[in-house]
Amino acid sequence: MQTNTSTTIPTESIQPDFLPLEGTDYVEFYVGNAKQAAHFYKTAFGFESWAYAGPETGMKDRVSYAIRQNKLTFVLTTPLYAGNEIADHISKHGDGVKVLALKVQDATKAWEETTNRGGISYMEPTTLKDDNGEVVLSGIHTYGDTVHIFVERKNYNGFFMPGYREWKSNYNPSSTGLLYVDHCVGNVGWNQMNPWVKFYEEVMGFRNILSFDDNDISTEYSALMSKVMSNGNGYVKFPINEPAEGKKKSQVEEYLDFYKGEGVQHVAIATNDIVSTVTELQNRGIEFLTIPPVYYETVLERVGKIDEDLAPLQKLGILIDRDEEGYLLQIFSKPLEDRPTLFFEIIQRKGAKSFGKGNFKALFEALEREQDARGNL
Ligand code: FE2
Numbered sequence: 254m255q256t257n258t259s260t261t262i263p264t265e266s267i268q269p270d271f272l273p274l275e276g277t278d279y280v281e282f283y284v285g286n287a288k289q290a291a292h293f294y295k296t297a298f299g300f301e302s303w304a305y306a307g308p309e310t311g312m313k314d315r316v317s318y319a320i321r322q323n324k325l326t327f328v329l330t331t332p333l334y335a336g337n338e339i340a341d342h343i344s345k346h347g348d349g350v351k352v353l354a355l356k357v358q359d360a361t362k363a364w365e366e367t368t369n370r371g372g373i374s375y376m377e378p379t380t381l382k383d384d385n386g387e388v389v390l391s392g393i394h395t396y397g398d399t400v401h402i403f404v405e406r407k408n409y410n411g412f413f414m415p416g417y418r419e420w421k422s423n424y425n426p427s428s429t430g431l432l433y434v435d436h437c438v439g440n441v442g443w444n445q446m447n448p449w450v451k452f453y454e455e456v457m458g459f460r461n462i463l464s465f466d467d468n469d470i471s472t473e474y475s476a477l478m479s480k481v482m483s484n485g486n487g488y489v490k491f492p493i494n495e496p497a498e499g500k501k502k503s504q505v506e507e508y509l510d511f512y513k514g515e516g517v518q519h520v521a522i523a524t525n526d527i528v529s530t531v532t533e534l535q536n537r538g539i540e541f542l543t544i545p546p547v548y549y550e551t552v553l554e555r556v557g558k559i560d561e562d563l564a565p566l567q568k569l570g571i572l573i574d575r576d577e578e579g580y581l582l583q584i585f586s587k588p589l590e591d592r593p594t595l596f597f598e599i600i601q602r603k604g605a606k607s608f609g610k611g612n613f614k615a616l617f618e619a620l621e622r623e624q625d626a627r628g629n630l
Contacts, residue, residue: 270485271366272458274355277434277489278404279319279326280520281352283342287331290348291318292424294327297537299429304413305420308333312416315339319413319420324433325522326413328352342398347592350517352402353395353437355489360405364391372456375400385411393456396441396449396493397515401457429537430530435521435600436481436490436608440508442515446478446495453482453491460485467497469610477505481608492608494518504620507629511592519585521598527582528561530599531569540587542619544570555611556580560603574611579604585616593627 284290294300300320307316314337317330330351332339342351357363361378368374375392386409392402404414412419441449453459463481476497483490496503508518524530535541549567553559556575561582566573571584582601589595609616624630 268458270458272357272363272484274357274484274486274489276324276356277437278354278356278402278406279328279352280350280434280437281317281328281330281354281402282348283339283346283351284329284331284348285343287316287318287329290329290331291320294320294329295422295424295426297534297539298322298431299426299533299537300325300327301425301428302420302422304417306417310416310418317417319417322428322431325431328413345513346398346516347512347594348590349512349595350399350437350520352392352400353491353517354402354404357403357405358407360389360391360403363403363405364393367393367456370456371452376402381415383411383415385409385415388414390414395452396439396445397512399439399516429533430524430526431599432523432525435523435598435602436492437520438479438492438494438518440494440505440512440515440518442509443496445515446480446493449493450480450482453493458485459483459489459491462490463492463607465610465613467499469613477503487606501630502624504617504624507624507627508594510629512594517595519596519598521583521600524599524601527571527584527599527601528565528569531571531584532565534586534599535569541570542585542587542616542623544572544615544619548572548615572609572612572616574605574607574609576605576607578606581605581607581609583609583612585620587623593624593629 300322303321304319306312314334315330315332317328319328364378372393375394378389378391381388388409389405390402392400394400450461459482461480462483465479467476467478476499477494478497479492479494481492494505496505552573556573559580571582574581580603584599586597621630
């Protein structure tokens with residue numbers, strides 16, 4: 254009897270990863286008032302002050318605050334003058350994500366490999382130096398006005414990057430247990446999902462690891478389609494959504510209307526203890542989508558045994574899903590801006606590598622209640 258079922262892949266079929274990524278380096282938001290946004294993210298989400306850039310550090314047209322929590326870095330940037338690229342971005346989109354920055358060993362090679370494959374350059378390889386070493390940046394455009402910046406920081410040990418100085422504050426709220434970016438989801442226009450899937454495959458060497466069509470993701474009213482793109486080592490995952498026809502307006506279409514185009518829909522952040530993280534976030538004023546009690550009446554029949562008690566999950570509105578490898582716990586915030594655009598997901602993975610397909614119906618019905626309250630359904 255043969256017991257060894259492993260197969261050997263011929264070496265010539267293993268393609269070397271032309272764009273090795275070490276994870277998300279930072280997420281940069283263009284916002285109307287970075288000073289207040291930084292205070293909000295510190296207070297509500299438990300980030301710590303890290304670095305500051307502005308006129309005092311030689312940055313004449315903008316101010317940026319880098320804040321961090323474990324492996325998660327956010328940069329909040331605001332323009333000091335009208336009429337520049339940042340001001341135009343905010344005028345059009347409202348506050349939102351401009352940069353999904355990816356950590357690499359070689360930012361010059363990352364730019365060469367991606368632009369040679371059809372990526373549109375946003376920033377040619379640029380070396381920034383100060384007394385703490387050097388950082389090399391380069392970048393390409395992705396959907397909408399969003400960009401990817403490749404960050405090579407192996408020769409730097411200062412505060413965030415050259416151009417910044419340490420930001421010390423008297424106000425240092427405690428962490429809420431947020432760890433790192435699990436995935437970032439983009440909303441793209443009608444019939445644009447497959448072209449962007451092709452972009453991530455061809456330009457960045459990603460693979461399509463999961464697909465959801467409108468049969469998976471539709472309720473009575475709203476519908477969307479989604480494909481999950483992952484880089485070679487799985488550290489970076491970018492699901493891409495496009496609207497689908499339903500009885501009423503798709504949630505993706507509402508986003509596109511208010512963001513005035515394609516952009517980042519949500520950033521999913523990992524925690525090791527979702528009950529304590531979400532309890533803390535709710536106590537600090539973050540609002541989440543509410544889930545009807547009926548969801549919890551049958552959820553354990555669907556997902557089987559879990560380590561957690563159901564009562565605190567139900568109290569907080571945390572959703573549960575299972576795949577072949579384990580289960581996951583997740584919850585979605587309401588939009589963090591006045592426009593119904595960007596929101597956050599908090600996720601705790603207990604083996605599962607998927608994205609909560611079993612929760613889509615309950616989740617979208619909750620989203621539609623919010624959309625209906627805004628008069629956009
Ligand atoms: Fe997600």
